[in-house]
Amino acid sequence: MTGMTAEHAEIRVDFHALKSLLSDIFSRYGTSPSTADILAANCAGCERDGAISHGIFRIPGYVASLRTGWVDGTAVPDIVGVSPSFIRVDARNGFAQPALAAAARAIDGAVESTGVAIVATRNSHHFSALWPDVEPFARRGLVAISFVNGLANVVPHGGRSPVYGTNPMAFATPVAGAEPLVVDQATSVMANGEVRLHALANTPLPPGTGVDSDGNPSTDPHAVLAGGALNAFGGYKGSSIALMVELMAGALTGGQLSFENDFGDCVGAQTPKAGQLLIVIDPRRGGNSQFAQRVALLCGRLLDAGQERLPGERRYRNRANAERFGVPISEEKLFHLKALAANGT
Amino acid sequence: MTGMTAEHAEIRVDFHALKSLLSDIFSRYGTSPSTADILAANCAGCERDGAISHGIFRIPGYVASLRTGWVDGTAVPDIVGVSPSFIRVDARNGFAQPALAAAARAIDGAVESTGVAIVATRNSHHFSALWPDVEPFARRGLVAISFVNGLANVVPHGGRSPVYGTNPMAFATPVAGAEPLVVDQATSVMANGEVRLHALANTPLPPGTGVDSDGNPSTDPHAVLAGGALNAFGGYKGSSIALMVELMAGALTGGQLSFENDFGDCVGAQTPKAGQLLIVIDPRRGGNSQFAQRVALLCGRLLDAGQERLPGERRYRNRANAERFGVPISEEKLFHLKALAANGT
Numbered sequence: 001m002t003g004m005t006a007e008h009a010e011i012r013v014d015f016h017a018l019k020s021l022l023s024d025i026f027s028r029y030g031t032s033p034s035t036a037d038i039l040a041a042n043c044a045g046c047e048r049d050g051a052i053s054h055g056i057f058r059i060p061g062y063v064a065s066l067r068t069g070w071v072d073g074t075a076v077p078d079i080v081g082v083s084p085s086f087i088r089v090d091a092r093n094g095f096a097q098p099a100l101a102a103a104a105r106a107i108d109g110a111v112e113s114t115g116v117a118i119v120a121t122r123n124s125h126h127f128s129a130l131w132p133d134v135e136p137f138a139r140r141g142l143v144a145i146s147f148v149n150g151l152a153n154v155v156p157h158g159g160r161s162p163v164y165g166t167n168p169m170a171f172a173t174p175v176a177g178a179e180p181l182v183v184d185q186a187t188s189v190m191a192n193g194e195v196r197l198h199a200l201a202n203t204p205l206p207p208g209t210g211v212d213s214d215g216n217p218s219t220d221p222h223a224v225l226a227g228g229a230l231n232a233f234g235g236y237k238g239s240s241i242a243l244m245v246e247l248m249a250g251a252l253t254g255g256q257l258s259f260e261n262d263f264g265d266c267v268g269a270q271t272p273k274a275g276q277l278l279i280v281i282d283p284r285r286g287g288n289s290q291f292a293q294r295v296a297l298l299c300g301r302l303l304d305a306g307q308e309r310l311p312g313e314r315r316y317r318n319r320a321n322a323e324r325f326g327v328p329i330s331e332e333k334l335f336h337l338k339a340l341a342a343n344g345t
Numbered sequence: 346m347t348g349m350t351a352e353h354a355e356i357r358v359d360f361h362a363l364k365s366l367l368s369d370i371f372s373r374y375g376t377s378p379s380t381a382d383i384l385a386a387n388c389a390g391c392e393r394d395g396a397i398s399h400g401i402f403r404i405p406g407y408v409a410s411l412r413t414g415w416v417d418g419t420a421v422p423d424i425v426g427v428s429p430s431f432i433r434v435d436a437r438n439g440f441a442q443p444a445l446a447a448a449a450r451a452i453d454g455a456v457e458s459t460g461v462a463i464v465a466t467r468n469s470h471h472f473s474a475l476w477p478d479v480e481p482f483a484r485r486g487l488v489a490i491s492f493v494n495g496l497a498n499v500v501p502h503g504g505r506s507p508v509y510g511t512n513p514m515a516f517a518t519p520v521a522g523a524e525p526l527v528v529d530q531a532t533s534v535m536a537n538g539e540v541r542l543h544a545l546a547n548t549p550l551p552p553g554t555g556v557d558s559d560g561n562p563s564t565d566p567h568a569v570l571a572g573g574a575l576n577a578f579g580g581y582k583g584s585s586i587a588l589m590v591e592l593m594a595g596a597l598t599g600g601q602l603s604f605e606n607d608f609g610d611c612v613g614a615q616t617p618k619a620g621q622l623l624i625v626i627d628p629r630r631g632g633n634s635q636f637a638q639r640v641a642l643l644c645g646r647l648l649d650a651g652q653e654r655l656p657g658e659r660r661y662r663n664r665a666n667a668e669r670f671g672v673p674i675s676e677e678k679l680f681h682l683k684a685l686a687a688n689g690t
Contacts, residue, residue: 084430085429114431115428115431116461118460143592155650158653159652160650162650163643187582233580233582234578234580237579238583239652240530240656243526243656244490250643253631253633285433285463287598294602298508298588298596298602305507305508306506306560307584311588
């Protein structure tokens, strides 16, 4: 709590206090109380885990989308069980996270009765990381895979103009005796939030990250953000993964494709109106009751082979630190958040 | 049919004649008639489609695995419907393709009644491409995703020794007015069959393809094959996809992990004893009855953006040519195949 004069003095804020502050902001900009709590827990959780490109850095984008009416913060999702295993969710132009929460009971029922839930969500705005969606399933011994599409800002391999969103995919599995194994990655070379962090810091992007508005390679984050686009990771193979995510999340759900997003009059809105496909599987139905032990065996082998760390490990370390000492945040940012919550302008 | 004196004179063989010849070989080395037909159709289909690293090039490997008793060519798969959507298949140390064929009716039933089939296959040898497994579902308007693990010959990102198989994944969707969209790709930088083609031709691998037995980067295909390993594609993100495939195919199914393969006394055997997870989804349950039209829209957009061609396009072109003029094959190879079918030694 020292250093009031330093512009970027970092302090540590209690996680629940941060969550509560963010919930106030969401409420003030027109979300329902339950949606405010869900988004706040998600956003504060990203900040806590060090996933800062999906943390409070996103608040202005959320606020702009809410203020302009681009997203409906009070949407009540429509949940339809189309089969014992298949759940169709219309988020009704609301956020994806409350839609997922609203489907929780249906998902549990499907997994319990058939060992699998296919959750096809459309008309949903997903503006956060994907790991918060899948990690809870792994904590309960389930396997979860999720695909989300977004705003068209990734060029297909060999192409010159954007078609795909950064189209993240995530998967989570239980690990015997350890935290769940959680992978969450954009299919672009870099996540869009990271490009924006580069733009804020005025630092160049690594070569191969993206193209400018003419489709030519560029390392300028501003050029990539202003009419340019990112590349898919891993050449044509990564581009194919982006294609799969686009079709699963945007088409199979009955949602929008990334290139169909059009903000129209909603100037400043940032959240993508897209879709999400979530697959939850109970591994006990798969033929090995010791699934989590098998995952642990594989994880050990990866470290034996020289892999530096397991996916998600850094997040868990940040989380443990934040739970002990608070979430690190600059006083300046905290000041702005408090102003947003108080003024609502 | 000219050029009998040229060592590599290429001729064209009728697809059905090639299939029949391959079926004779499989039968002669101890597979049941139905398994012989299924493997022959698969292998001849790969050759026909120009997927030559999974075509007749693989016959010696199939034969060695059969001769040494490493794989059971007469295995009768055990199919258990554990829920209306979930099918557990024990291939009983047989090949994966006949196991999939044996589960066809159960898969159809699951998809019809619930819109989804999860097919968890274990104790299965998959020694071919994955697209033949998924393409037929797309032809019937369904979406299919498949994951297969294999023999440990891929190092995790940052590691120095192999843990993963080349762990291919495939997906297929219908496209309105066109052939299905089918992606089939190894999660290694290069498919193992291609490395073997480099070794046969004594041509170096592109930099970054793999490591030698000490874990050091190598472009020598012989070094990569003899105790070395391949890299995953796309750095840590591709390595995470390999991890997902390993867990879905090897662990969730109750099958073997790639690094658990041990040929023991079966000297020369090549087929991996592993697992396969197949997910089949009826997109009509997802909320958009025009799914195939939506895929076509996206495909058009990809080409508009400058993407050179769609995944699978080259295979379809080769297939059409082969159906018209026959499958191209060297006389020498055909001679060897005929000798194998006749002598069975």
